[in-house]
Amino acid sequence: MSNQLTAFERSDGRWGLRNHVLILPLHSAFSATARKIADDSSGAVAVSHDWSGEVDGDFDRIVKTISGFAANPNNFATIFITIGTPNELAIIELAKKIGLGKFEVLNVAELGSMSKIADIGLQMANSLLKEAKLSQRISAPWSAIKLGQECGGSDALSGITANPALGVASDRLVGLGSSSVLGETTEILGAEHLLAARAITPEIGARIVETVARYERSINYEGIDMRGAQPSRGNIEGGLTTLEEKSLGAAKKAGSAQFSGVFEYADQVINPGLYFMDTPGHDTEQLTGFAAAGINIVVFTTGRGTPTGSAIVPTIKVATNTTMASAIPDLIDLNAGTIADGIATLTDVGGELFDLILEVANGKLTKAEKGLHHEFSLSRMYNTVIR
Template sequence: MKSDQKILKIHEKDNVLVALADLKKGTEVVYDSKTYVLQNDIPAKHKFVTETLAKGDLVYMYGVLVGKAKKDIAKGDMISTTNLVHDTESYGVNDTNEKEVWLAPDISKFVNKTFNGYHRGDGKVGTENNWLIIPLVFCQNRNVEVLKQALVEKLGYGKKQHLGLDVDALISDYKSGVSAEAILEKDILKEGEDASKNMLFPNVDGVKFLTHDGGCGGATSDAVTLCNLLAGYINNPNVAGATVLSLGCQHAQASILQDALSKMASANTKPVYVLEQQQSVSEKELLADAVKHTFVGLMEANKIERKPASLSKLVIGLECGGSDGFSGISANPTLGYVSDLIVGLGGATVLSEFPELNGVEQELINRCTDSEKAKKFSHIMSTYNSKAEALGAAFSMNPSPGNIKDGLITDAIKSAGAAKKGGTSPVEDVLDYTEQVVKPGLNLLCTPGNDVESTTGLAGSGCNVILFTTGLGTPTGNPITPVVKVSTNTKLFNKMNDIIDFNTGTIIEGEKTIEQAGEELLDFVIEVASGKQTKARQLKQDDFIPWKRGMSL
């Protein structure tokens, strides 16, 4: 039997083909006038080899080394964890490498477009206008929660739920003696109420409460990093100001936070109110002062209105999570094209998740605009991996069970596809965790591959929009930066439409090109930057996990 040609070769150097649909054992498939007989069932998103491989032979995908055969693999056989092991090329910085001239994509459709954002005194533009309430140490989390209970509903920021849960109906049934079986069959889904219609401060998008488990105990370096991250959140153009709660004796001192903020924004004019519990008469007095200062801050923040801004003011984070075998074929290259468009328009983009750049280091080194940036990237990558190995892990252990099940057999395969989010433009800057985006163009930011830790870092370095690709689905969001969820396949988009914003499965189906999908996605980003609510925003998905620079991939 013949296939319907639902297979793809990504790069001419590759010796694997990707199944775009489920293919049965014994099927004859033809690609580029060559015929292959499948040796086993090949699920969609998985790959099979185009030639017989002996143990130790190398496997290439996306034009780079992604693995080594653990045993002989027959032509037409599927690669899996049983026959393939992670392997990558070595990398290094060569000052003599000639840089290719980068050709930006056609940006004519977007040159005159703008978004409506919040203009800050330092020239940055926010896509949202949020107020932060931040604890410097975990023992202030309770006080933050008390402030949340006191402020959210009264100010009109009550939770807008895409679907409400009618618990009152269950309570009524229980009191009436209804059986457990009847309760399990009862429909309790209903439309949630939108309390934001009654917002007291309509120009303030949200009051955001950041809780965490750090600030004291552990390594002092972690406390310093936490202060740098929190300073980055205050410095983000999507933030109008902050109320900071301190106990007083913790490692994460208010002075460290203020020093970090001064270095990031020497001319900072945003109001930042620091309240210390050990200097207060009582906890109630502390909370009362926090409420009053926050209210005054919101009064000032509400004076700022959305106004047109150039697309060059966009700083877009590039993220992936719950990746699958289509990520590097549809959604990630689409983000890459958006990145190239934004760079061409004078904006900035940020590629993070350093464990998921394993195997493509040399390509990114070659794209760095000078050797110092290349050396910095090389040093961070090697140091990070060495530290992970010393703690019993390594970049090669990064793929999750879900990744592997859906075709990402090795970290190198995952990384080669993940790097596509960075497009083709030169690397203008390399940033360590919490360092701020200060240059237009493509930036590399060191974060772990963990979805929430990475998105937390992207917002902390200044991203005012985050694009997040997923092949398996994830509800991840961020407190201060809107997260646009992009699906790699149409099945996922239809199944989890309540948490996914944009579909690139049309590329897999041949309905659209990467360029077409990229232009449509950028149009969607402009809407979001002007106030359109993402699915994560509608669900109040405000995930915040600071990265402790220990072992986290």
């Protein structure tokens, strides 16, 4: 296997590992039209969401998420479907500021109807796809890789097999100059002091601890004890006993490198190094936030097995145990259960995963990509019952 990383260089110098044409509705009512354009096209992707322009406490977070997603370097181009309100146009402006180079705007109020949008959008998407095929991958530096670490449906083996294997791969990438990001604030609760001790400055360490405490306060404020909901029932069935056990295992994904900083949800990841980002543990809210942050590849470890993927970011599934990996093979890209089986060492599987990350970065499709799993979720902070 060639050890050379190749990628698509964007006009602002960022690197894409995919060359997607994304159809992005800026209002929930256009979700079906966006999906139709993508389905009818020769390979465009689309997402659906439930934001219909409301301006509430979550407005800035939603604008940041959608614009970051639009501007992800894995997109060759983004086609926005908009009513043309100032709030929707603000999303496009922010996406441009982040670095979105190529985009088109389908303004429903100018074009007159959703069926016209579907027709014009289809032509536009196919013509951009043709253009995208002409751009070539070129040799890229390791800093082109912005890796997101995720786990979901953890079990008793997560902290012994798949998560530490990801830690090995992450350490190697960080050593080469890539960016690597640990998220899931709710799932490091109880292990934050260990991560803080690995921060490059005491200030960054304190921020890791405060970020976890802040999340817990925001839930306690609602009169709910987050510790009562974790580990989840699926985790317990998978053999996890306590939140601390789950968190200690989840933290293994970050390997042993030092933490260079802490990001808010969907902040742009620009520099090399290992970072922590404040995200929910909710798989698709996290994955969407990673994509919005410019992360261009994700490794997702799982004990119970999940099909989840992103429309624009390749998501590599690593199984923690052989039983699950054999039972649902069309979800899993790599089985780290071999470590527990005594067949392979942590170093072996970490190395295999590193090689697989490089292959996927260079264009090999993941199971989630082949299955067209394009889940998208907006992360909100506030009560939406009273809006």
